[in-house]
Amino acid sequence: MSAPSLLAGVDVGGTKIAVGLAAQDGRIVASRRARTSPAGGDQVVQEIAALLADVLEESGTARESLAAIGIAVPAVTDRERGVVLWAPNIAGWQEEIAVAGPVSEALGAPASLHYDGHAWVAGEWWCGAARGAQNVVLVAVGTGIGGGVILDGRLHRGRVGVAGAIGWWLPDWRQAGEARSASQGWLESAASGPAIARAAGKATAEEAFAAARAGDAAARHAVVQAGQVLGAAAANLVSLLDPELVVFAGGVIAGGADLLLPRIREIVAREAQPQISRDVRIAAAELGDDAAWLGAARLALDHSASAEEVT
Numbered sequence: 001m002s003a004p005s006l007l008a009g010v011d012v013g014g015t016k017i018a019v020g021l022a023a024q025d026g027r028i029v030a031s032r033r034a035r036t037s038p039a040g041g042d043q044v045v046q047e048i049a050a051l052l053a054d055v056l057e058e059s060g061t062a063r064e065s066l067a068a069i070g071i072a073v074p075a076v077t078d079r080e081r082g083v084v085l086w087a088p089n090i091a092g093w094q095e096e097i098a099v100a101g102p103v104s105e106a107l108g109a110p111a112s113l114h115y116d117g118h119a120w121v122a123g124e125w126w127c128g129a130a131r132g133a134q135n136v137v138l139v140a141v142g143t144g145i146g147g148g149v150i151l152d153g154r155l156h157r158g159r160v161g162v163a164g165a166i167g168w169w170l171p172d173w174r175q176a177g178e179a180r181s182a183s184q185g186w187l188e189s190a191a192s193g194p195a196i197a198r199a200a201g202k203a204t205a206e207e208a209f210a211a212a213r214a215g216d217a218a219a220r221h222a223v224v225q226a227g228q229v230l231g232a233a234a235a236n237l238v239s240l241l242d243p244e245l246v247v248f249a250g251g252v253i254a255g256g257a258d259l260l261l262p263r264i265r266e267i268v269a270r271e272a273q274p275q276i277s278r279d280v281r282i283a284a285a286e287l288g289d290d291a292a293w294l295g296a297a298r299l300a301l302d303h304s305a306s307a308e309e310v311t
Helices: 042-058 100-107 116-127 186-191 193-200 205-213 217-241 251-271 288-310
Strands: 006-012 016-022 028-035 066-073 076-078 083-086 111-115 136-141 145-151 245-249 281-284
Touching (some): 006 042, 006 116, 016 288, 028 042, 042 066, 042 100, 066 288, 076 111, 111 116, 111 288, 116 145, 116 288, 136 217, 186 193, 186 217, 193 217, 193 251, 205 217, 205 251
Parallel strands (some): 136 245, 245 281
16 A cells, blocks of 8 residues: 555634545645534534545545645644644634534544644745745735744744734734733734724625725725735835745635735835835735645644654
8 A cells, every 4th residue: 555645634713624635745636615514613614624524535535645734713722732722713613612622533643733824924935925935924815814924934833823924013003902802812802803994884894895895985094004014014024034035815805915015115215224125026826715824734734743753
């Protein structure tokens, strides 16, 4: 029997779960998406395992072909135990819940957990917009805002394991101490998809973008404000980390890159440290909804190799 060769990736979000299979060179073999169970808790863990089983069956892939499973979660995790410690956007995941162990047992392959911002940047770095770069910042803008950082060719995880959680960036020091949602940071309260929709008086960010393109004054103002907030955050990140590339990803960018990125680039060029901002690139992600599960799959391969080295 040949050695296991395929990687499985999972991207768990508050509203959807994406799963997929990839070869070890990043080629996508199969993928599938489903809504996240509103029941939350262990039901979401069972749903992950069931979706992986379905995509294996539908693609005609034997479970024995799986080398590793990576699971991207919007959460603080204990990666060694494969446990989510706190995921404010998923029902029943605000307290400790085992995820990697049950999925590994159900599929018969090693599974590991990864902060979704790290999975996003790993995916784009592996086979997307950040291929070949050594210093990269990724900002993912969707229902919330997250991100990840590659420094000198290595993923920077941080002490707690959520380095890059830029949604908690404080855009204005005068907001310090003001009331806000316990589950949202200031940046995502100001520039996430729901924030843009709310400011525009629309149901979704997509509707806000369409209205802005049609000349709606309130929608245009909301989009301009979001671009300014994201541009200021990007300028600060560029000055702090001196990357060669900042990648903007997520559903909000996919739907509104033409409206947001020019403003972001303008602010970075004007406000970031001048020697750094001269050559830094600001780009849209290339992998779309596949980035996070692909990145989780790649991180799972690295995690599995590290485990083998330790043992």
